[in-house]
Amino acid sequence: MVKVDGSGGKSLIQVRDLDKTYRRAGEEIHVLQGLNLDVESGEFVAFMGPSGSGKTTLLNLLGGLDVPTRGSITVAGDEVTNMSASSLTRWRARHVGFIFQMYNLIPVLNAFQNVELPLLLTKLSKAERRAHVETALSVVGLADRMNHFPRQLSGGQEQRVTIARAIVSDPTFLLCDEPTGDLDRKSAGEIMALIEELVEHHNKTVLMVTHDPLIAARAHTTLHLDKGVLVEGKMSQAAPAGSFA
């Protein structure tokens, strides 16, 4: 169940009174203002909103890539906002899987090596890493492409590798920033089907930013950000008042 009024209990992701302010040319820009959010495990949430509304900023804060000006973010009981930079790095490795619009694969590494990257930070043996990587690539349907380099893959396949890299270490949640933004409609549909499968069959929690209402419609919940405030939502199924589930 997703809530935006700060009334959630012990949810997986708890955001309280979150502010993010940038200072540019002496002027303060309030990107996020007093934002509250509760996301339960296994939810698939889409954030929509016009450019500059703070969607990516929110995603960066949730992923521990940026720090808020005020407020707190708690994930699985860990308050992210109080962590040092090095603790935050370790926390990201353990809890967050990133899926970027531009895939951001390492071009000099093949699909297997790209997916293996997060596991290099663990104490897994080489054989264990191989098993995990092969499983992740099988989940995204690229078991037969593991020796291919990014330049040898289509956009959709590259994004699948990115998804495999994001899930290989079994993180607490996935953050997707416009995951289909650079894909044609068919590939986008396939990627969304894959993300849905991760949610439905692998019980992954997914937070996704998108401009596309059709893509957003496939999430359990769509939240709209406007000028830094969660102003409205779309209920995809019956839920109590004040919550979006």
Add this chain to the structure above:
Amino acid sequence: MKFARIIFANLLRKKVRLLLTLGSFAVALFLFAFLAVVRDAFGRGADVAGADRLVVINRTSIINTIPLSYRDKILRIPGVKCITHNNWFGGIYQDEKNFFPQFVIDAENQRQVFPELVVPDDQWAAFLKDREGAIVGARTAERFHWKIGDRIPIKTTLYGGGSWEFNIVGIYHGAQPKDDETQFWFQWDYFEERIPQAIKGQVGWYVLRLNSPDDAVAVSKAIDDEFANSTSETKTQTESAFAANWVKQFGNIKFLILSIGTVVFFTLLLVTGNTMAISVRERTSELAVFKAIGFSDRAVLFFVLAESLIIALIGGLAGLFFAVLAVPALGRALNGLLPSLVLSKPILGLGLVLAIVVGLISGMLPGIMAMRMRVVSALRRV
């Protein structure tokens, strides 16, 4: 090491650039080794000089001679163990390009004063018996393919001119690789016999051995005092000081080589630093991804430094390897103008250390930039 694949994959990403950077290191280290070897050779005289040896020359200059009669007077000075005398011959073998130093020696005492230049006893005995005999250093003998029994003509424009004939009766070797094996010795008696009357009884310089190196100052002063106010005043100095003064005639070699070396390494630092900076800038978004998925700032710094260090090591080792091959050729090309050129282990070690230092410094700045890079800003640049 599980990160090795990442490091090597990044290294090989731009192969032409990698080769050029490796080449820069190789050329710089090659030059370094060459300069160090030449500098070493110029300083060799001072290095190999016996601590217990003094050289007595004419106070006016080394080209002015000293009477042979000084020999016995010097020997009487307390602290002097033995003495020999030499003259510069300055002859030409077939062609002026075939330079090698020829010395007139005091056959009775040369071996006692220079025990490190080893002549087999039977060859020395043959030398003493043959007035026209000559002992030649192993390098010079090898250079001209001389062997014992050969008769060698050497022309000179000094000492009345003409062609002097010598019988090669012995070949000396240095006790250590750095000892000079290029000299040609022949007997004082033969020399005295052939030179004009007006210049007979004059030696170029004396070299003497002391009972103890601690006596060097006192004995030097005693010798110079002994011949003060004479027609041929003397200047006595340790053999190392004499060798150092000799090198000074060529200019400040050490400063020159140090200057060139500094410029070479500073340029190398700029080239590799710039290359690494470009390489890191090109990979900003990739490094941001590494950091996003949990690689620490230190890991990113490590990747950049490791790349830089590997380039430095491979390039440096290649340069030093080529220097090892090329130094003997340089020695041959110089035709004995310098004592033997030796690329010693300390030079190789220093070269490697310099390569590592340059590699680390050139990788440090881009590495720190990568380390401090904000992931959010870097990802936005994609």
